[in-house]
Amino acid sequence: xxxxxxxxxxxxxxxxxxxxxxxxxxxxxxxxxxxxxxxxxxxxxxxxxxxxxxxxxxxxxxxxxxxxxxxxxxxxxxxxxxxxxxxxxxxxxxxxxxxxxxxxxxxxxxxxxxxxxxxxxxxxxxxxxxxxxxxxxxxxxxxxxxxxxxxxxxxxxxxxxxxxxxxxxxxxxxxxxx
Numbered sequence: 303x304x305x306x307x308x309x310x311x312x313x314x315x316x317x318x319x320x321x322x323x324x325x326x327x328x329x330x331x332x333x334x335x336x337x338x339x340x341x342x343x344x345x346x347x348x349x350x351x352x353x354x355x356x357x358x359x360x361x362x363x364x365x366x367x368x369x370x371x372x373x374x375x376x377x378x379x380x381x382x383x384x385x386x387x388x389x390x391x392x393x394x395x396x397x398x399x400x401x402x403x404x405x406x407x408x409x410x411x412x413x414x415x416x417x418x419x420x421x422x423x424x425x426x427x428x429x430x431x432x433x434x435x436x437x438x439x440x441x442x443x444x445x446x447x448x449x450x451x452x453x454x455x456x457x458x459x460x461x462x463x464x465x466x467x468x469x470x471x472x473x474x475x476x477x478x479x480x
Contacts, residue, residue, distance in 0.1 A: 307345060307348075308341065308342055308345030308346070308348075308349070310477065310478055312342060312345070313336065313342060313345070313346060313349075313457075313477055313478050314478050315335075316333070316335045316336030316339055316342040317331050317332065317333055317335070317336055317458065317478060318331075318332040318334065318335050319331060319332070320332050331430060331458050331460075331480070333368065333371075333429055333457065333458070336457075337371065343375075346372065346457055346477060347372065347375045347376055347379055348379075349477050350372060350376055350427055350455045350457070350475075350477065351376050351379050351380055351425070351455075353453065353475075354380055354425065354452070354453075355380070356380050356381040356382070357381070358380070358423070358452075359380050359382045359423055359424065359425050359452060360382055360383065360418075360419075360422040360423045360424060361377070361382050361383040361384065361385045361418060361422055361423075361424050361425075362374075362376045362377040362380065362382060362383070362384050362385070362424070362425050362426075362427055363385045363386075363387055363413075363418075363424050363425070363426045363427070363440060363444065364377075364384060364385070364386055364387065364426075364427055364428070365387045365411070365426070365427075365428040365436055365437070365440055366386065366387060366388040366389050366392070366411065368428070368429035368430070369387075369427055369428035369429055370386060371429070372427050372428075372429060372457060373427040373428075376425070376427055380425075385413065385417045385418060385424070386413075387411050387412070387413050387440045387443060388411065388412055388413075389409065389410070389411060389412070390409075390410035390411065390412050391412075392412070393412050393413070393414055395414045395415070395416070396414065396415045396416075397412035397413060397414055397415060398412065398413055398415055398443050398446040398447070399411070399412045399443075400412075400439040400440070400442045400443050401439070402435040402436060402438065402439035403433070403435050409436070411436065411439050411440060411443065412443070413440075413443045413444070413447075415446075415447075417447070418444065418447045418449050419447075419449075420447060420448035420449070421448065421449065421450065422447075422449040422450070423449070423450050423452055424444065424449050424450065424451055424452065425451075425452050425453050425455065426440055426441070426444075426451055426453070426454045426455070427454075427455050427456075428440075428454075428455075428456055428457075429456065429457045429458060430456060430457065430458045430459075430460070431454075431456040431458070431459040431460065431465045431466065431469075431474070431476055432460045432463045432465050433463050433464075433465045433468070434463075434464075434465030434466065434467070434468030434469050435465070435468070437454055437456075437465070437468075437469055438468050438469060441454070441469070441471075441472065451472050452473070453472070453473045453474070453475060454469055454472050454473065454474045454475075455474075455475045455476070455477075456474070456475070456476045456477070457476070457477050457478060458476065458477070458478050458479075458480065459476030459478070459479045459480070460480050461479050461480065462480070
């Protein structure tokens with residue numbers, strides 16, 4: 303199958319803005335139209351994984367919940383494992399946990415203690431980079447295990463929230479930047 307070729311403007315057309323969600327003042331970036339278009343969805347996976355080939359990554363780490371949509375497909379493309387980072391209380395085995403602040407609250411995420419082996423090469427994928435709190439918390443979880451984060455890739459980045467600054471220890475790529 304030939305990889306889908308999409309441009310950033312095309313991806314942007316697949317992202318709908320929902321004002322005042324989940325609370326007044328927040329401009330929610332809805333990826334549902336992008337996901338509904340098979341060409342845009344496949345193209346986003348192609349762009350998220352463009353710096354890697356099968357065998358160069360041991361696992362894709364995806365962040366709960368929309369990050370799973372992209373990370374699982376990327377893992378299939380790169381023929382590697384998919385590791386979920388979930389909200390606290392959602393994983394049934396022993397976990398490492400990390401709390402963090404986000405642009406409109408706080409949360410705690412977790413990863414199974416045996417999800418990755420020390421020295422694993424991982425690509426972290428999420429749908430959105432806002433303040434960087436979620437991605438930094440996920441990176442801290444992976445520090446407990448001792449993995450190498452090759453890249454942190456996002457479909458959308460809200461640059462005005464300066465989340466990239468918090469991730470300065472890692473290579474960061476975003477497909478669409480607002």
